[in-house]
Amino acid sequence: MLKQRWAAASSSTSLKATSPAAADTASYRKAKNRLPGLAVPKSTTPTTKPPLTFPGQLAQSTVRGYTTQKQATAYIHGKQSYDVDKIRHDFPILNRLINGKPLAYLDSAATTQKPREVIDELTRFYSEYNANVHRGVYKISEEATAAYEEARAKIARLINASSPNEIIFVRGTTEAINLVAQSWGRTNVGLGEGIILTEMEHHSNIVPWQLLAKQNGAHLKYVGLTDDGHLIKDDFRQHLESGEIKLVTMTHVSNVLGTINPIREYIREAHKEGCRVLVDAAQSVPHMPVDVQDMDCDFLAFSGHKMCGPTGIGVLYAKKPILEEMPPYHGGGEMIREVHLYESTWRDPPYRFEAGTTNIAGAIGLGEAIDYLSEIGLRNIQVHDQELTEYVHDMLGKVKGVKIYGPANPRAKAGVISFNLGDVHAHDMASLLDEDGIAVRSGHHCAQPLMERLGVSSTTRASVYVYNTEDEIDRLVESVERAGRVFKV
Amino acid sequence: MSSIYSEIILDYYRYPRNKGILPHAQIHARDTNPLCGDVVEMQLEVDERNTVRDVRFNGQGCAISQASASMLTELVKGKTVDDVRKISKEDVLSLIGGQLTAVRLKCALLSLKVLKTGVYNYIGSTDATKDELSSL
Numbered sequence: 313m314l315k316q317r318w319a320a321a322s323s324s325t326s327l328k329a330t331s332p333a334a335a336d337t338a339s340y341r342k343a344k345n346r347l348p349g350l351a352v353p354k355s356t357t358p359t360t361k362p363p364l365t366f367p368g369q370l371a372q373s374t375v376r377g378y379t380t381q382k383q384a385t386a387y388i389h390g391k392q393s394y395d396v397d398k399i400r401h402d403f404p405i406l407n408r409l410i411n412g413k414p415l416a417y418l419d420s421a422a423t424t425q426k427p428r429e430v431i432d433e434l435t436r437f438y439s440e441y442n443a444n445v446h447r448g449v450y451k452i453s454e455e456a457t458a459a460y461e462e463a464r465a466k467i468a469r470l471i472n473a474s475s476p477n478e479i480i481f482v483r484g485t486t487e488a489i490n491l492v493a494q495s496w497g498r499t500n501v502g503l504g505e506g507i508i509l510t511e512m513e514h515h516s517n518i519v520p521w522q523l524l525a526k527q528n529g530a531h532l533k534y535v536g537l538t539d540d541g542h543l544i545k546d547d548f549r550q551h552l553e554s555g556e557i558k559l560v561t562m563t564h565v566s567n568v569l570g571t572i573n574p575i576r577e578y579i580r581e582a583h584k585e586g587c588r589v590l591v592d593a594a595q596s597v598p599h600m601p602v603d604v605q606d607m608d609c610d611f612l613a614f615s616g617h618k619m620c621g622p623t624g625i626g627v628l629y630a631k632k633p634i635l636e637e638m639p640p641y642h643g644g645g646e647m648i649r650e651v652h653l654y655e656s657t658w659r660d661p662p663y664r665f666e667a668g669t670t671n672i673a674g675a676i677g678l679g680e681a682i683d684y685l686s687e688i689g690l691r692n693i694q695v696h697d698q699e700l701t702e703y704v705h706d707m708l709g710k711v712k713g714v715k716i717y718g719p720a721n722p723r724a725k726a727g728v729i730s731f732n733l734g735d736v737h738a739h740d741m742a743s744l745l746d747e748d749g750i751a752v753r754s755g756h757h758c759a760q761p762l763m764e765r766l767g768v769s770s771t772t773r774a775s776v777y778v779y780n781t782e783d784e785i786d787r788l789v790e791s792v793e794r795a796g797r798v799f800k801v
Numbered sequence: 802m803s804s805i806y807s808e809i810i811l812d813y814y815r816y817p818r819n820k821g822i823l824p825h826a827q828i829h830a831r832d833t834n835p836l837c838g839d840v841v842e843m844q845l846e847v848d849e850r851n852t853v854r855d856v857r858f859n860g861q862g863c864a865i866s867q868a869s870a871s872m873l874t875e876l877v878k879g880k881t882v883d884d885v886r887k888i889s890k891e892d893v894l895s896l897i898g899g900q901l902t903a904v905r906l907k908c909a910l911l912s913l914k915v916l917k918t919g920v921y922n923y924i925g926s927t928d929a930t931k932d933e934l935s936s937l
Contacts, residue, residue: 737837737862737863737864738863739837739862739863739865739905739908740806740863740864740865743805743806743865743902743905744804744806746902747804755836755837755838756838769838769861769862770837770838798804798806798811799806799811799864800811800815
């Protein structure tokens with residue numbers, strides 16, 4: 313049955329091809345141009361520097377501080393296969409002018425922009441096959457169901473889950489974690505038992521566990537951080553050895569520091585002690601290949617809107633045997649097998665955890681986003697983000713008075729750079745950058761315990777994604793320098 | 802686009818007027834902007850005719866929140882409590898000058914909210930004053 317569903321879902325790719333509307337996407341592009349209310353200026357695609365395409369021309373010193381020829385060559389080859397200008401054309405919002413300047417969007421860790429493919433597919437869903445899934449026996453309901461289940465299959469393939477039945481649609485990372493806390497946690501973490509977290513967690517991976525700890529009399533233990541933003545492994549071992557731990561929950565990539573945690577090592581050690589492990593992958597799945605079977609995590613949570621998908625859709629992955637033992641999270645339609653007046657029985661996962669009408673359009677949009685990212689290639693995205701991260705580090709690091717938080721080596725980071733300039737408050741910095749059309753985040757980034765650890769009230773955070781360019785980073789640096797002049801740092 | 806960070810704002814931020822503590826203040830309030838972490842505290846000493854004899858602010862945060870608090874202290878000094886009550890959003894915004902985005906408006910108006918909270922606690926609050934405070 314399991315295999316059949318997988319096959320059925322996969323074969324439904326034909327839906328798009330056979331749909332008479334498939335060829336009509338162009339009409340939506342035209343329609344989009346007529347959408348009122350958005351002043352989208354024409355041909356304002358920011359100019360980028362000429363690409364470096366002739367390896368022979370490049371003296372070592374011209375390749376921006378790469379110390380070996382090998383690194384420089386890798387850089388060039390990466391660039392040749394990655395056409396950022398082409399990618400930028402897929403994102404209509406990048407045509408906007410902000411305060412007369414092209415939008416430099418450096419806040420993708422908060423949410424990414426959406427490619428036309430995703431926007432068009434949402435329009436197509438609502439205008440051609442909008443229907444509730446799973447229950448209708450008519451044509452468009454069948455189409456909607458097929459597209460919804462195909463999206464589930466695409467997600468399973470993206471993270472290499474062993475079956476689409478291990479993929480649960482939720483609102484986002486936050487709901488995924490709350491689901492695990494309230495369903496698995498309430499039945500598995502009892503009085504006097506413990507949960508290991510880290511000091512670099514987002515509030516969404518702290519507060520659900522505080523609620524659970526209060527409900528069940530459990531306790532929380534935190535893995536501390538080194539001054540340069542790495543986890544202190546000895547803390548982790550010490551907590552594990554207490555023998556009371558039922559769950560380890562940690563982020564794969566820090567949303568503030570960008571630190572990539574050696575998640576596989578932590579999972580292996582936790583499993584040795586019989587603990588389950590939840591990985592907050594909100595900042596990793598969009599930026600790098602993630603393989604849940606190789607990682608061997610028990611739960612993995614991520615959000616669609618941080619990977620070119622719509623808001624309000626996210627994913628909880630969990631191993632099948634664990635899901636089968638878990639009680640429902642929400643009660644309602646769709647998740648039941650039989651309902652009687654005083655009791656009910658539940659469907660098998662994933663439907664047991666999808667009560668009510670889910671975000672169908674969101675799921676289909678996320679499926680489209682996964683197609684889009686897969687076409688670019690997650691490995692290519694990882695290399696692109698890595699190069700830009702290093703470039704930001706290099707360039708921002710040269711500005712007098714700038715302090716960059718987290719690992720000193722940008723290679724230990726994934727796309728996220730937090731910094732402060734002298735005593736300029738992060739909100740003042742973000743306002744000044746906004747005047748120059750540059751969108752960055754400022755504040756505590758929903759990680760107050762981490763801010764406390766860093767000894768700051770807020771930081772400015774620049775984060776990069778598929779569409780960002782070195783040119784935009786140069787603008788960021790110029791604007792930060794301007795802020796330094798304004799505030800006389 | 803003209804920057805909100807005028808010389809005046811930066812001057813008040815770098816060299817705040819009336820910053821400190823008033824140990825005998827009759828009017829005293831403090832609040833934070835949870836979004837930014839800005840903190841502003843206002844203290845007013847009034848005489849028997851309810852005229853503001855002295856005023857101090859204290860706090861930390863972005864330039865907008867701290868400069869506006871400092872400017873506001875200069876505005877209220879010498880005014881009667883009744884006149885302080887009448888200070889409007891627009892009065893504060895015209896002190897600051899420039900265009901603020903919705904989010905930064907919260908920074909700019911935090912000090913006024915704190916000031917009014919203190920004043921209403923002193924003269925007595927009504928449903929109308931509560932509505933006014935929650936609109937700031």
